[in-house]
Amino acid sequence: MTDFDVDYLTPEKKKSKWAVGCAIGGVLLLCLIVFIAIGGYAWLLGKAGENDEALTIEVVVPTEPVSAGEIFSVEIILSNTGDWNIAVKNIYLPNTLLESALLVNAAPVGNLGESDGSQTKFGYDVVIAPNGSETFVYRFQAINPGTVKGQMKVGTEVGTYPKTLRMTIAAAESEVVASPITTMPTAIGEIIPYRSVVQITALINFDGEVIDGWWGSGTLISEDGLILTNAHVVLSDRFYDVVDLIVSITVKDDEPPKPMFYADVLQADWNLDLAVIKIRSDLHGNRPDIGALGIEPVKLGRADTLKLGDPIVIIGYPGIGGATITLTRGEVSGFTAEEPYGNRAFIKTSGTIAGGNSGGLAATPNGEIIGVPTQVGSGELFGDVVDCRPLADTNRDGIIDERDNCVPTGGFINALRPINLAQPLIDAAMAGQVAIVEDSAYEHHYQDYEDDSDVVLFDAFVDNRNGWNLGDLSTGWADIVGGQLVINVEAESYYIYTTLPGNHSTVVLMVDFNVLQATGVGDLGFVCGYVNDENYNVLEISEDGYYSIWSIVDGEYVSTVDWTYSSNISTYGTNTLFAYCGYDGFFLAINDTLLVDVDSNLYRSGEVGLLAGTYAQPNIMVGFSDFAIFKP
Numbered sequence: 001m002t003d004f005d006v007d008y009l010t011p012e013k014k015k016s017k018w019a020v021g022c023a024i025g026g027v028l029l030l031c032l033i034v035f036i037a038i039g040g041y042a043w044l045l046g047k048a049g050e051n052d053e054a055l056t057i058e059v060v061v062p063t064e065p066v067s068a069g070e071i072f073s074v075e076i077i078l079s080n081t082g083d084w085n086i087a088v089k090n091i092y093l094p095n096t097l098l099e100s101a102l103l104v105n106a107a108p109v110g111n112l113g114e115s116d117g118s119q120t121k122f123g124y125d126v127v128i129a130p131n132g133s134e135t136f137v138y139r140f141q142a143i144n145p146g147t148v149k150g151q152m153k154v155g156t157e158v159g160t161y162p163k164t165l166r167m168t169i170a171a172a173e174s175e176v177v178a179s180p181i182t183t184m185p186t187a188i189g190e191i192i193p194y195r196s197v198v199q200i201t202a203l204i205n206f207d208g209e210v211i212d213g214w215w216g217s218g219t220l221i222s223e224d225g226l227i228l229t230n231a232h233v234v235l236s237d238r239f240y241d242v243v244d245l246i247v248s249i250t251v252k253d254d255e256p257p258k259p260m261f262y263a264d265v266l267q268a269d270w271n272l273d274l275a276v277i278k279i280r281s282d283l284h285g286n287r288p289d290i291g292a293l294g295i296e297p298v299k300l301g302r303a304d305t306l307k308l309g310d311p312i313v314i315i316g317y318p319g320i321g322g323a324t325i326t327l328t329r330g331e332v333s334g335f336t337a338e339e340p341y342g343n344r345a346f347i348k349t350s351g352t353i354a355g356g357n358s359g360g361l362a363a364t365p366n367g368e369i370i371g372v373p374t375q376v377g378s379g380e381l382f383g384d385v386v387d388c389r390p391l392a393d394t395n396r397d398g399i400i401d402e403r404d405n406c407v408p409t410g411g412f413i414n415a416l417r418p419i420n421l422a423q424p425l426i427d428a429a430m431a432g433q434v435a436i437v438e439d440s441a442y443e444h445h446y447q448d449y450e451d452d453s454d455v456v457l458f459d460a461f462v463d464n465r466n467g468w469n470l471g472d473l474s475t476g477w478a479d480i481v482g483g484q485l486v487i488n489v490e491a492e493s494y495y496i497y498t499t500l501p502g503n504h505s506t507v508v509l510m511v512d513f514n515v516l517q518a519t520g521v522g523d524l525g526f527v528c529g530y531v532n533d534e535n536y537n538v539l540e541i542s543e544d545g546y547y548s549i550w551s552i553v554d555g556e557y558v559s560t561v562d563w564t565y566s567s568n569i570s571t572y573g574t575n576t577l578f579a580y581c582g583y584d585g586f587f588l589a590i591n592d593t594l595l596v597d598v599d600s601n602l603y604r605s606g607e608v609g610l611l612a613g614t615y616a617q618p619n620i621m622v623g624f625s626d627f628a629i630f631k632p
Helices: 017-025 028-050 095-100 419-430 441-445
Strands: 002-005 055-060 071-080 086-094 101-107 111-115 119-128 133-142 146-156 160-170 197-206 209-220 226-229 241-249 258-269 274-282 311-316 326-338 342-353 361-363 369-373 385-387 413-418 435-437 455-459 471-473 476-481 484-489 494-499 507-517 523-532 535-542 546-553 556-565 575-582 585-590 593-599 607-613 620-630
Touching (some): 055 146, 071 146, 086 095, 095 101, 095 146, 119 133, 119 146, 209 369, 226 419, 258 419, 274 419, 311 369, 369 419, 484 607, 494 523, 507 607, 535 575, 535 607, 546 593, 556 593, 607 620
Parallel strands (some): 258 435
Antiparallel strands (some): 002 494, 055 071, 071 133, 086 119, 101 133, 111 119, 197 241, 209 226, 311 361, 342 413, 369 413, 471 476, 476 484, 484 620, 494 607, 507 620, 523 535, 585 593
């Protein structure tokens, strides 16, 4: 039995080179040699280009006005009516078009060049054979209303050929329109469907008041308002009840998203941490008009074809460095297996994704969703939680503020759930089915251990036949009194623990407890893996509804779970506390409710025991009864 002083703070035609050489040299033979050796092949490729009629250009644009927010295409059809190959090197689009509409896709893929003030160059290396043709398609999202007029050009190996482009963009029926971006994509063919990525805010019941609890991201995947996201973003957790969901849409990419709709959960799976929600109404209760926003749902891609090094674009609302939508680039860096989902249960990515992106869009460069950034998992994939919601007075100073510990919605993420694992949920949601698969993490450890064959030791505290370390200390005492093991801590900010002799590896512990003398803020719980006074683990709860898991490792305090509030904790009357201590981590539960299940490698085999302690008030007395150790 030991007492300790406690410190809890603890992203125009050009002349060919051979022609110039002949004009300077003036020797016919020399010119002929230079022609053959240097310019002959290029001349053969480009000869037809000197005749405008050999290359015909047709520009196809919408004949009717396009509303702001709509997707439209500009097609440039090039036909070779001559007898020689034509090498297409560049296509120049007028900046009046690029300033009035957002380029979202192009085929075939080319390279973006610089603008000369009136046109922007796109580089190609396409050869059109005699009597052949090639179609270049550019997809845009209309942005700024007005008449779009300008000159586009086609550049070949020998010359450039102009063509006039003209079309009209009309104002959108709703006031919501997309905003132009100031820079073009770095590669033609890349689609950035940022307006299809929404922010989801969970409204929670906090002490009888409905407030914004936390947020995550989601992706619009159907015209009728289905949104794919994470389960933990939209479902109640062990701390707070979600009473409704608000969906916010990005109007301008340099502004925070605008709250627009309410939504309901149709499908959710805690184990996959995936969910599908559906927009229910606007904020006034009216039937939603999603089509008026001009947002195109994101197409579903194939995650099973991804290879190491494939580029990935992640879009969401990280909440770090501002409230606007954010794009992160990465690449496929690996895959992680998990039973029963196979070898690609997670896609690892080199992109560092902040927690608020959880539930958002992970897409291929052509804008197809192939995964969902997901915080739930195990191992080295997941870092410290940074997306915090200070909703409870975790430091017990009487004020809920930024000094309090957070309730997590996600940490830095570098793993994605592949889209194929979400497909069954999407199919069910499209069929109008509603189903929620509850969290099974608790079942991993916590079972009903009433079978006597599972009992390693049971102590009713009739006497000290099992050899508890009991006695008096300067700060209190521990003894067996009236069928209970009683720990009394008389000093402020101290704890006392007592252990049983014996070496236990992985164990499940259970005990009934009563707070015989309350302080309102005192602590109680289990000790496990006790090796000596400088190496042991503690799992405990407090009188005012908090729980914590921490360790002393080589004499240093290490927190595994900071003090966290739970409304399920009661210290009135008789309650039952459960704990799991193992080489893979810990869990702590009270009565029939799991408080926390966490991975950790801090456990060592050792003794087990019981603990009680004080915080800001002295004199807590706790009675423990019916203590049991079970095989896991």
